[in-house]
Amino acid sequence: MPTDLPDPETSVHDLIWLADTPTVDGTTPCPACRQENATRVAQVKFERPHARWVPLNRCHACQSVFYEGEDLVDAYDDHVMHDGYWRHYAEIGAGIHGMLGFVQAIQAPPGARLLDIGCGMGFVVDYWSRMRGDPAVGLEKASYGRAGAQHLGADIRPHYLHEAADLAGKTFDVVYSSEVIEHVPDPAAFLAAIMPGLADQGVLMLTTPCADALTPDLDPTVAVSMLFPGGHYFLLSAHALEALLRQAGFQHVVVHQQAEQLLAVASHRALPDLSFDPIAHEDYRAYMMTLADCDDRSFASGGLYRALKEDVNRGDFERGMDVWKRLCDVAKTGYGLDLNDPPITEILSVTDPHQALKRYPAWLGCAQYYGGMLMSGPYDDMRVRLRRLEAAGRLLRHEIKMNPKYDREAYSLLNTCDFHFLQAASYTILREETFLTGACLREGEAMPDKMWRERWQQVRQKLSEILTEQAPGATPAPPARPQDAPIES
């Protein structure tokens, strides 16, 4: 190992790309193609059992990436289930939109039987049985499978594939396994174990992070979540995944790269025309609204939050407002929170992510953002919009800081939220103080002369008044952002 690596205990980086990339011969064989020639491309920080750097190799033959050494993966449950992490997954973490979009790609005929291996909370199983009315079984060893079985009522069994004795001899028309193959040490053995459960005319569907997308240009937060130190054994290239599927015996294979993910479809029969389009809006929304009727606060609010996001993004503000009101009800009854006046100072004071997950919904910052964006069209109210966007910016920053590896959605919204906050602030102030210009609000703006400095002070004062103007009896809001901007005064 190079001696110039920083101390892993204190390093702020989780991934260091290597500038010079020596060829490593005869070390750990590539898990995908078994070749032994690889290039060392990066060092990745592992936290457990102690902080240390682990070399990452890229296979010369197939371009897959994998860690140097053996037995680097902990039990999956250790990572995802501590202290109610499943709530985060139900509330915001699960990429249900993408899962359902992919499962629709093959246009399975009515009556098709589905097996989901490593089904997580079982949203695909639940969708298949609830919305299509077709038989579906999920296998999930990690305990969020139990949460899905309990609250969705889906047929989820707590087994690995090789343990599922009750499925022996049964076959399925669709075998679906999303983000699972990278968690097993031997991908060829995993595919071989699936084969007996697939009907002769059946279709296998896999997703996995794409090694081809892992480059030094990639956002480091995205890169580290793809690498999932201690959780993933390897990332497959498109080439390697196709080769593995053909070696497993499939004559018809399609591997499609979508952003940082590979979507693969394989069968013994010719495949239909595949559509990798997103799931139809109304189908997705209808399913989200069935989740909204769930008895558990995390499932119900997770369905409502996702429907709100969909409605706002499509400009369907009237349906969005109905959803927002229902989300407010669940926030009140399930979490004791008033979404129209959230106790920001109290929320920001909880800095332990496990405590925060128990106490507050994981969608809180994101829902404030969409609640702010909802104040358009028929509900045009710039002051409410401004207050919600301001709250959203503070909450999103807090969530990202607490849980940088999980809060991808908060991370993806932050810049957009800041933009809309500044835009709303400019509009609000321009409407009410016509001589002040919104240009003053840009963060980092230097104020060269006295007149501009005075205007800036007036803008800040006005903004502060608007943000502290709240419902009677409410606690005043803290000072307005951007409080950290390097404004000369």
Ligand SMILES: [Zn+2]
């Ligand atoms: Zn390889």
